[in-house]
Amino acid sequence: MGINYLIPKIKVSDTVVYQTSLFSSNDKIILAPLQNLTNYYFRQAYNKFFPNTIDYAITPFISANEGVEKENKAKFRDVWKKNNENCIDIIPQILGNKAEQVLSVAKILEQMGYRKVNINLGCPKKDVVNKHRGAGLLENVEEIDRIINEIMTKTKLQLSLKVRLGNKKNDELQSLIPTINKYPIDFVAIHARLAEQMYEGNVDVDSFQKLSAQIKTKVIYNGDIFSVEDFRRLKMRFPYVNDWMLGRGVLRNPFLCGEIRGIYFDKKQIYPQFFHQLLNNFMEYSKNDEVVVNKMKEYCKYFCVGLKKDSTKILHAVSLNQIVSEFETYL
Ligand SMILES: Cc1cc2nc3c(=O)[nH]c(=O)nc-3n(C[C@H](O)[C@H](O)[C@H](O)COP(=O)(O)O)c2cc1C
The missing domain is CATH 3.20.20.70 (Aldolase class I)
Incomplete structure (x- = not known):
């Protein structure tokens, strides 16, 4: 099989690794x-x-x-x-x-x-x-x-x-x-x-x-x-x-x-931490619980697409606790 000249090469010690993402x-x-x-x-x-x-x-x-x-x-x-x-x-x-x-x-x-x-x-x-x-x-x-x-x-x-x-x-x-x-x-x-x-x-x-x-x-x-x-x-x-x-x-x-x-993160460990951080940051931005719930639902619409999960349940949540616990079941 021919090697595509576009693929960037990285020299690691004396092994050449072909970085397949092309980045x-x-x-x-x-x-x-x-x-x-x-x-x-x-x-x-x-x-x-x-x-x-x-x-x-x-x-x-x-x-x-x-x-x-x-x-x-x-x-x-x-x-x-x-x-x-x-x-x-x-x-x-x-x-x-x-x-x-x-x-x-x-x-x-x-x-x-x-x-x-x-x-x-x-x-x-x-x-x-x-x-x-x-x-x-x-x-x-x-x-x-x-x-x-x-x-x-x-x-x-x-x-x-x-x-x-x-x-x-x-x-x-x-x-x-x-x-x-x-x-x-x-x-x-x-x-x-x-x-x-x-x-x-x-x-x-x-x-x-x-x-x-x-x-x-x-x-x-x-x-x-x-x-x-x-x-x-x-x-x-x-x-x-x-x-x-x-x-x-x-x-x-x-x-x-x-x-x-080509950087890999531990999804199961990092995703909940990131989610909590986002929630905390937004709670500092808006002190109104209802606004925070709606904002997190907005994000969850996107997260659910990426996680290939049905967002119906999370979008019906009425409290932050419900959103957080539901989201954690998706990971
Ligand atoms: C909800 C939403 C809000 C957006 N707001 C802006 C904006 O403020 N300024 C802008 O230039 N583009 C805005 N865009 C367009 C995006 O920057 C981007 O051009 C578009 O989503 C296509 O890129 P993507 O396929 O990577 O999402 C918005 C897109 C969406 C979906």
Whole structure:
């Protein structure tokens, strides 16, 4: 059988081990933003039990609206420095559709000590898209150009974008590419789907290939990496891509980034500890028991998919004790 030249080799003493996950020292894993899920209470718990498995995270978006921005507003809580100490490095994300408003949030983030920001051009929610925000802004290349220009000329921040292939057609991103290439953009993360697909249906890797080839700066692949096998398949298809963004895959299986890197954790021992940590972190965030129960149910929906367990019982739980004891039977 021939040896695939793509498989990175590691020399261990005088034995050569073929690392079958294809993950190389040039590859990076980036935690995708998932609003109300990959916030600091999750990142802190994750980092405690799975350190050094994620290179950095893009935070769930901070909305740029009318009005004076101040660091102490609740919407900045996720990126307050004290909430991110000794944790995964983050790049704050901004969602907006007016250059002045996005700039005003960016300036606050710069004052807080951040060096990078990411702009959300991918959110597919109907109410967001209808307001020409997120993926709804993709068609307004002129305003995107203004946003980029304002941030680049009025701050020292490095700017990156997170985009979809388009709203309804898989070539809509095409018209934004000349603008992207005009500026020294840090990177472009592409969720290889249309906004109208929301999170369903297949990712369109052919369009990702076609469009990413035209972008001069670094491109991050994003979409449906749920297993080591998914990662391997994508790495074989795009050996030149080194940056991989994972969202739901990490929630379904918090061990996945380690597995992709070839690091194995004792699931039975670590999963309950991680679960308790997440619960404790969220209880510090919200003192309201009902809110905590509902939040843990949100996470459990994802965990159950990864554990291949039916979530019905846990989703009917009425107390935290019930959630915890039910979850432990799944492991
Ligand atoms: C519940 C949820 C919330 C999300 N929130 C954000 C967000 O705040 N900003 C953003 O750019 N993308 C957001 N996304 C999209 C993800 O970052 C990611 O692009 C998408 O889930 C595809 O990656 P995955 O298949 O690895 O999950 C969200 C996705 C989900 C499911």
